[in-house]
Amino acid sequence: MQREYMEFDVVIVGAGPAGLSAACRLKQKAVEAGQELSVCVVEKGSEVGAHILSGAVFEPRALNELFPDWQALGAPLNTPVKRDDIYLLKSDAAATKIPDFAVPKTMHNEGNYIISLGNLCRWLAQQAENLGVEIYPGFAAQQALIDEQGVVRGIVTGDLGVDHEGKPKDGLYTPGMELRAKYTLFAEGCRGHIGKQLIKQYRLDANADAQHYGIGIKELWEIDPARHEQGLVVHTAGWPLNDENPGGSFLYHLENNQVVVGLIVDLSYSNPHLSPFDEFQRYKHHPVIRQYLEGGKRISYGARAICKGGLNSLPKMVFPGGALIGCDAGTLNFAKIKGSHTAMKSGMLAAEAIVEALAVGREGGDELHNYVKAFEDSWLYDELYRSRNFGAAMHKFGAILGGAFNFVDQNLFGGKIPLTLHDNKPDHACLKPAAQSPKIDYPKPDGKLSFDKLSSVFLSNTNHEEDQPCHLQLIDPNIPLARNLPLYDEPAQRYCPAGVYEIVTQESGEKKFQINAQNCVHCKTCDIKDPAQNITWMTPEGTGGPTYPNM
Amino acid sequence: MKVLVAVKRVVDYNVKVRVKADNSGVDLANVKMAMNPFCEIAVEEAVRLKEKGIASEVVVVSVGANAAQEQLRTALALGADRAVLVESNDELGSLAIAKLLKAVVDKEQPQLVITGKQAIDSDNNQTGQMLAALTGFAQGTFASKIEIADGKANVTREIDGGLQTVALKLPAIVTTDLRLNEPRYASLPNIMKAKKKPLDVLTPEALGVSTASTVKTLKVEAPATRQAGIKVKSVAELVEKLKNEAKVI
Ligand SMILES: Cc1cc2nc3c(=O)[nH]c(=O)nc-3n(C[C@H](O)[C@H](O)[C@H](O)COP(=O)(O)OP(=O)(O)OC[C@H]3O[C@@H](n4cnc5c(N)ncnc54)[C@H](O)[C@@H]3O)c2cc1C
Numbered sequence: 001m002q003r004e005y006m007e008f009d010v011v012i013v014g015a016g017p018a019g020l021s022a023a024c025r026l027k028q029k030a031v032e033a034g035q036e037l038s039v040c041v042v043e044k045g046s047e048v049g050a051h052i053l054s055g056a057v058f059e060p061r062a063l064n065e066l067f068p069d070w071q072a073l074g075a076p077l078n079t080p081v082k083r084d085d086i087y088l089l090k091s092d093a094a095a096t097k098i099p100d101f102a103v104p105k106t107m108h109n110e111g112n113y114i115i116s117l118g119n120l121c122r123w124l125a126q127q128a129e130n131l132g133v134e135i136y137p138g139f140a141a142q143q144a145l146i147d148e149q150g151v152v153r154g155i156v157t158g159d160l161g162v163d164h165e166g167k168p169k170d171g172l173y174t175p176g177m178e179l180r181a182k183y184t185l186f187a188e189g190c191r192g193h194i195g196k197q198l199i200k201q202y203r204l205d206a207n208a209d210a211q212h213y214g215i216g217i218k219e220l221w222e223i224d225p226a227r228h229e230q231g232l233v234v235h236t237a238g239w240p241l242n243d244e245n246p247g248g249s250f251l252y253h254l255e256n257n258q259v260v261v262g263l264i265v266d267l268s269y270s271n272p273h274l275s276p277f278d279e280f281q282r283y284k285h286h287p288v289i290r291q292y293l294e295g296g297k298r299i300s301y302g303a304r305a306i307c308k309g310g311l312n313s314l315p316k317m318v319f320p321g322g323a324l325i326g327c328d329a330g331t332l333n334f335a336k337i338k339g340s341h342t343a344m345k346s347g348m349l350a351a352e353a354i355v356e357a358l359a360v361g362r363e364g365g366d367e368l369h370n371y372v373k374a375f376e377d378s379w380l381y382d383e384l385y386r387s388r389n390f391g392a393a394m395h396k397f398g399a400i401l402g403g404a405f406n407f408v409d410q411n412l413f414g415g416k417i418p419l420t421l422h423d424n425k426p427d428h429a430c431l432k433p434a435a436q437s438p439k440i441d442y443p444k445p446d447g448k449l450s451f452d453k454l455s456s457v458f459l460s461n462t463n464h465e466e467d468q469p470c471h472l473q474l475i476d477p478n479i480p481l482a483r484n485l486p487l488y489d490e491p492a493q494r495y496c497p498a499g500v501y502e503i504v505t506q507e508s509g510e511k512k513f514q515i516n517a518q519n520c521v522h523c524k525t526c527d528i529k530d531p532a533q534n535i536t537w538m539t540p541e542g543t544g545g546p547t548y549p550n551m
Numbered sequence: 552m553k554v555l556v557a558v559k560r561v562v563d564y565n566v567k568v569r570v571k572a573d574n575s576g577v578d579l580a581n582v583k584m585a586m587n588p589f590c591e592i593a594v595e596e597a598v599r600l601k602e603k604g605i606a607s608e609v610v611v612v613s614v615g616a617n618a619a620q621e622q623l624r625t626a627l628a629l630g631a632d633r634a635v636l637v638e639s640n641d642e643l644g645s646l647a648i649a650k651l652l653k654a655v656v657d658k659e660q661p662q663l664v665i666t667g668k669q670a671i672d673s674d675n676n677q678t679g680q681m682l683a684a685l686t687g688f689a690q691g692t693f694a695s696k697i698e699i700a701d702g703k704a705n706v707t708r709e710i711d712g713g714l715q716t717v718a719l720k721l722p723a724i725v726t727t728d729l730r731l732n733e734p735r736y737a738s739l740p741n742i743m744k745a746k747k748k749p750l751d752v753l754t755p756e757a758l759g760v761s762t763a764s765t766v767k768t769l770k771v772e773a774p775a776t777r778q779a780g781i782k783v784k785s786v787a788e789l790v791e792k793l794k795n796e797a798k799v800i
């Protein structure tokens with residue numbers, strides 16, 4: 001099919017910290033080099049920030065480099081971290097506070113800020129527009145544009161106005177366009193759906209360990225001012241999770257009596273009866289957490305996967321015509337649970353490499369080897385190198401021994417312990433059969449601290465045009481009932497934080513696997529955790545998905 | 552024929568709004584804003600009239616903060632020709648807005664003005680009617696169909712339990728209802744082109760309109776939360792509860 005097209009020097013997919021930092025850097029460097037450079041960013045959310053969900057304790061290192069005058073420019077970094085409290089939760093009521101000296105260095109946060117990453121992205125988008133970048137929210141990149149030579153030449157945006165059978169709707173059908181570029185940067189964040197295809201097509205992960213993931217479920221609360229302590233950072237490990245089903249929690253005190261609270265469940269969990277959503281709900285009842293939330297009001301809810309494999313799992317980041325940046329590649333530093341500054345830095349490095357390439361007359365379509373080189377020479381690489389063992393140690397030795405290893409590695413060796421731990425078992429292969437796993441009896445939500453799934457999803461403000469092709473595609477539609485149900489009690493019913501997947505019994509008594517795609521909050525967990533790897537997350541019609549405020 | 556369309560910047564319909572802790576209003580911090588859906592229908596109708604060769608020019612106007620330029624750009628991307636922003640950071644009531652729109656009508660001299668029947672934030676359902684009174688134009692509210700012929704607008708109105716069709720002498724004011732049309736998508740090339748279309752910014756002072764308000768908002772409250780339902784074991788228990796707890800039988 002012949003599509004309309006437009007040409008740019010650089011097209012960037014995704015307006016997160018990686019994509020926006022790359023866009024700003026491209027324009028800054030082009031001005032320095034006296035070049036004209038056209039940069040276009042597409043974003044699937046209805047506005048920049050609508051699909052951004054993070055913690056976030058933010059390390060300003062990359063931002064200092066990108067906009068040394070960010071303070072004068074009004075960047076929304078308003079709350080410096082004042083104190084770090086770390087607890088090991090031993091049961092639903094008991095906890096031990098870990099003394100400062102016993103905490104791995106990477107978990108200290110002096111000099112960092114508690115921010116809303118969504119708001120930082122909105123601010124970055126303004127800076128980018130001031131520099132002349134064109135940003136188009138509401139337009140999803142559906143696929144990469146790859147020519148016969150196997151060179152990425154840009155992207156194709158999704159069609160609008162197509163009905164559930166894939167037929168154009170009368171008067172509404174608006175075909176997607178080709179956005180062609182000399183270089184295309186993919187900044188879709190964790191488990192980008194085009195990134196996933198590119199990694200496969202170009203075998204970018206041939207020399208990397210399997211990627212590892214977590215699902216982060218988060219809420220924003222407005223709490224009683226008497227319980228609020230601006231700048232306080234609380235992390236917990238232990239209950240309600242365990243070594244077989246690991247994870248950890250965060251609770252940060254933002255400005256305006258707001259706190260964010262969230263639980264990250266490692267997607268290598270083995271018990272198919274586990275429900276990350278319900279773990280999170282019951283976790284809020286722990287006295288350590290409850291002391292802040294009681295009497296407060298929940299404002300927003302959402303979820304997003306993180307990729308935490310780090311350096312060992314990092315694929316090759318370049319291919320002919322473009323590169324992966326940020327969490328689309330997997331630049332998160334799991335020892336710090338921080339991926340924003342690293343995503344920004346990787347975008348900046350790729351941008352610098354592109355300006356350099358164009359300055360010496362390269363015409364695009366080639367591999368950005370200079371990006372890889374600059375990455376290896378950067379503090380980003382050094383940081384990821386020092387943290388390479390952190391996640392694998394937890395997986396191999398569990399929280400206590402793994403924690404001890406990490407303490408020794410991070411505090412005594414500065415992350416340079418002379419061995420590398422590998423963890424090559426993909427998360428989707430970690431489930432044990434349901435019959436061999438203990439059932440978990442989750443308490444009923446009390447409607448004050450804990451809530452049910454539907455009223456939670458309601459607060460993500462998610463929506464999708466009803467009449468459109470389902471964006472959650474099953475390769476084999478029989479697998480959920482024929483295999484996943486008997487073997488694992490179809491875990492999608494529980495790992496999806498938005499209640500998208502349901503097994504319903506019809507009037508005839510027959511069971512049906514139902515997909516409520518409208519509820520999807522774009523966390524990507526199903527694409528990662530389905531034991532049969534049978535679910536493919538595709539971009540729905542542009543603007544569809546959550547409408548997060550300051551998440 | 553020139554068509555003037557009034558559009559409003561409101562909280563996006565997907566967003567669940569929250570009343571501020573001090574009950575002074577709805578919390579708009581970090582909230583996504585969008586064009587009022589009924590205004591979008593108004594823009595679509597005007598653009599269709601232009602595509603049919605009936606309208607010669609479509610002008611969109613908004614009254615509000617500078618940020619309302621975003622919604623005007625959206626209207627331009629949907630097919631309007633040019634835009635006017637009457638910029639004001641004050642919280643303006645329906646009457647002040649109608650007076651400002653009257654001043655714009657005087658300036659632009661349109662034959663047809665289309666507005667949404669109401670804005671989904673304040674649900675006032677007044678501005679179109681007030682504008683009709685101020686301009687002396689004929690009005691057709693809650694339109695589900697508009698036909699222009701022989702200097703007249705035949706407007707089908709959605710009324711309780713049925714439809715009413717009225718013939719309006721032009722110039723006229725029409726307010727849109729949900730069923731009038733289904734707005735198109737703004738395509739990427741049209742969004743790009745819209746950046747270059749003319750957008751004038753005026754002020755109430757320049758239009759010589761006083762926007763002093765006659766209404767003061769005292770308090771905004773969220774609806775009472777519904778009590779959780781309970782399951783009863785038997786009909787007897789149900790009857791007992793209806794009688795003694797709910798006291799309805
Ligand atoms: C619960 C949680 C807590 C976290 N806490 C912290 C923390 O405290 N500190 C920290 O530094 N980091 C934290 N992180 C990690 C951090 O959020 C990520 O590392 C960071 O957001 C990665 O940035 P990115 O730009 O690569 O991707 P993202 O932030 O995911 O942005 C990707 C953007 O691309 C868009 N997009 C995706 N696909 C397409 C497409 N096909 N077409 C168009 N648009 C597309 C998305 O809508 C999104 O806007 C946390 C993450 C989670 C989930």
Ligand code: SF4
Pocket residue numbers: 472495496497498499500519520521522523524525526527537
């Ligand atoms: S359907 Fe998949 S991507 Fe969407 S919310 Fe559920 S698990 Fe996340």
